[in-house]
Amino acid sequence: MLFGAPQYLVSGLTVGATYGLTALGFTMIYNTTGIINFAQGEFVMLGGMLSVVLLKAGLPLPLAILAAVLCSALAGCLMERAVIRPVGRAAPVNLVIITIGVSILVRGVVMLIWGKDTFALPAFSGAKPLRFLEASVQPQSLWVLAITLLVLGALKLFFSRTIHGKAMLACACERKAAALMGISVERMAMFSFGMSGFLGAVGGAILTPITLTSYDVGVMLGLKGFAACILGGLGNPFGAAAGGLILGVLESFGAGFISSAYKDAFAFIVLLLLLFVKPTGLFGGPKSDRV
Amino acid sequence: MLTLTNLDISYGRIRAVRRVSMHVDAGEIVALIGANGAGKTTLLSAISGLLRPEAGQVVFDGRDVTRFAPDKIVRLGLSHVPERRLVFKPLSVADNLLLGSYTRHGKTPRSVLDQDLDSVYAMFPVLRERARQPAGTLSGGEQQMLAIGRALMAGPKMLLLDEPGMGLAPTVCRDIFKRVLQLREERGLTVLLVEQNAKSALAVADRGYVLETGRVILQGQSAELLANRDVQRAYLGRDKSREE
Numbered sequence: 001m002l003f004g005a006p007q008y009l010v011s012g013l014t015v016g017a018t019y020g021l022t023a024l025g026f027t028m029i030y031n032t033t034g035i036i037n038f039a040q041g042e043f044v045m046l047g048g049m050l051s052v053v054l055l056k057a058g059l060p061l062p063l064a065i066l067a068a069v070l071c072s073a074l075a076g077c078l079m080e081r082a083v084i085r086p087v088g089r090a091a092p093v094n095l096v097i098i099t100i101g102v103s104i105l106v107r108g109v110v111m112l113i114w115g116k117d118t119f120a121l122p123a124f125s126g127a128k129p130l131r132f133l134e135a136s137v138q139p140q141s142l143w144v145l146a147i148t149l150l151v152l153g154a155l156k157l158f159f160s161r162t163i164h165g166k167a168m169l170a171c172a173c174e175r176k177a178a179a180l181m182g183i184s185v186e187r188m189a190m191f192s193f194g195m196s197g198f199l200g201a202v203g204g205a206i207l208t209p210i211t212l213t214s215y216d217v218g219v220m221l222g223l224k225g226f227a228a229c230i231l232g233g234l235g236n237p238f239g240a241a242a243g244g245l246i247l248g249v250l251e252s253f254g255a256g257f258i259s260s261a262y263k264d265a266f267a268f269i270v271l272l273l274l275l276f277v278k279p280t281g282l283f284g285g286p287k288s289d290r291v
Numbered sequence: 292m293l294t295l296t297n298l299d300i301s302y303g304r305i306r307a308v309r310r311v312s313m314h315v316d317a318g319e320i321v322a323l324i325g326a327n328g329a330g331k332t333t334l335l336s337a338i339s340g341l342l343r344p345e346a347g348q349v350v351f352d353g354r355d356v357t358r359f360a361p362d363k364i365v366r367l368g369l370s371h372v373p374e375r376r377l378v379f380k381p382l383s384v385a386d387n388l389l390l391g392s393y394t395r396h397g398k399t400p401r402s403v404l405d406q407d408l409d410s411v412y413a414m415f416p417v418l419r420e421r422a423r424q425p426a427g428t429l430s431g432g433e434q435q436m437l438a439i440g441r442a443l444m445a446g447p448k449m450l451l452l453d454e455p456g457m458g459l460a461p462t463v464c465r466d467i468f469k470r471v472l473q474l475r476e477e478r479g480l481t482v483l484l485v486e487q488n489a490k491s492a493l494a495v496a497d498r499g500y501v502l503e504t505g506r507v508i509l510q511g512q513s514a515e516l517l518a519n520r521d522v523q524r525a526y527l528g529r530d531k532s533r534e535e
């Protein structure tokens with residue numbers, strides 16, 4: 001009856017890793033600024049699309065990906081500076097609408113320049129599947145999981161070991177006091193957007209060899225990332241990453257055992273059910289004291 | 292050391308502080324007294340750059356710092372210990388203190404920062420004991436010590452203290468005020484101390500100002516203010532009745 005379970009697990013974890021990175025991006029911005037950035041999915045799309053474009057332009061694959069990721073991080077910084085900071089302390093609803101506007105704009109521009117086609121990236125190290133238990137694992141899946149773990153580890157070090165990471169946490173939990181310490185809250189906000197751009201783009205670039213990419217993949221990936229961070233408890237980075245993996249696996253099992261027609265709906269149904277039972281998410285505290 | 296001239300501060304259309312002028316000389320402890328909503332916190336926030344005054348001037352250490360960003364003001368040596376302490380609750384006590392030195396990070400030699408940390412720990416030994424604990428697990432009094440220690444880590448010449456005794460038991464409160472005196476004696480710190488409790492504030496301060504609905508209505512030496520009828524009626528009445 002569980003025939004194929006290891007297979008679904010592996011493919012679920014692979015996609016889930018990207019959801020997790022996207023969800024981390026949401027969390028980062030939410031924690032430092034209180035904004036839900038609905039352009040998050042576009043960073044994922046940019047990571048994949050720019051890698052494709054730069055590869056076509058003649059850069060070797062690793063360099064193309066690195067450049068694409070850095071460009072997306074820059075796009076994040078630019079977004080904060082150009083459209084978020086000028087509106088200052090606008091109501092959260094307005095800020096959310098602005099991020100939706102940015103996402104439509106980015107998608108439109110990418111479509112105008114590179115069209116509506118679907119693009120592929122070559123796998124990082126060959127496409128010959130490896131046997132693992134009963135599953136056949138694409139080497140790219142291993143890359144995805146390894147790179148995601150590496151990024152998570154680096155983030156953990158950044159927040160627990162560096163004064164800048166701690167300053168970011170300080171902005172998240174007590175903004176006024178952070179400003180009084182001389183921490184520039186604006187610069188931290190910009191940095192969080194840059195970091196989200198980076199995280200989303202990494203997720204997009206490493207997943208593209210498996211799922212392909214096009215100008216509009218950001219819509220669904222963004223929604224899934226958002227679902228993942230709600231699932232893990234909004235504002236909790238560990239929860240966001242775990243939420244992404246769980247969502248990916250649930251989705252993959254749902255598609256495998258029930259019907260792939262409902263693949264996308266499945267994740268959201270589970271999310272809704274969970275929110276009825278535990279509104280703060282799986283790893284959310286009993287009561288959030290964030291404003 | 293700090294001179295305010297005709298400060299006006301508003302929240303949108305609501306004017307919270309009107310034409311306030313005051314000064315604090317180097318080495319002085321000056322109390323700023325006023326009831327709920329008098330505008331004390333608003334005034335401190337404008338001095339430390341969290342709010343921008345509409346009109347008027349703030350001069351610190353001979354320099355016009357009106358409308359400077361908070362980080363510049365901290366760098367010049369003016370640290371603000373905010374109302375309700377606002378410690379970084381999920382972070383450890385040690386990390387809170389580290390963030391206090393944020394503006395000096397990479398500029399001041401490590402050995403100086405370590406020395407300053409030691410002197411904060413020497414003043415508040417309980418912080419050393421709790422160094423690895425999340426700040427949110429400290430008691431109210433300990434959090435106040437942490438908030439003061441965190442401000443000291445910026446290496447200030449002057450402290451703005453916003454109601455350090457708020458919500459603390461009288462003995463803890465007295466202890467905190469004693470530390471304020473100790474800070475002046477040991478480090479020559481200048482202090483502007485905001486309090487609702489006029490009696491305990493004036494007991495440590497050299498001079499005081501009384502703020503009412505955004506205006507300075509009285510000022511003078513602490514002893515004068517304590518003897519003043521209006522002050523006694525408005526700000527000491529409650530204390531007296533409690534003693535009896």
Ligand SMILES: Nc1ncnc2c1ncn2[C@@H]1O[C@H](COP(=O)(O)OP(=O)(O)OP(=O)(O)O)[C@@H](O)[C@H]1O
Binds near residue numbers: 302307332333
């Ligand atoms: N963020 C704000 N927006 C609008 N009005 C405000 C804001 N903060 C304070 N006020 C108003 O400004 C006035 C002064 O407030 P402030 O907090 O400075 O008083 P305070 O003297 O510090 O009082 P307390 O002793 O209760 O701390 C009050 O009338 C208050 O309602």
Ligand SMILES: [Mg+2]
Binds near residue numbers: 332333374453
């Ligand atoms: Mg106040």
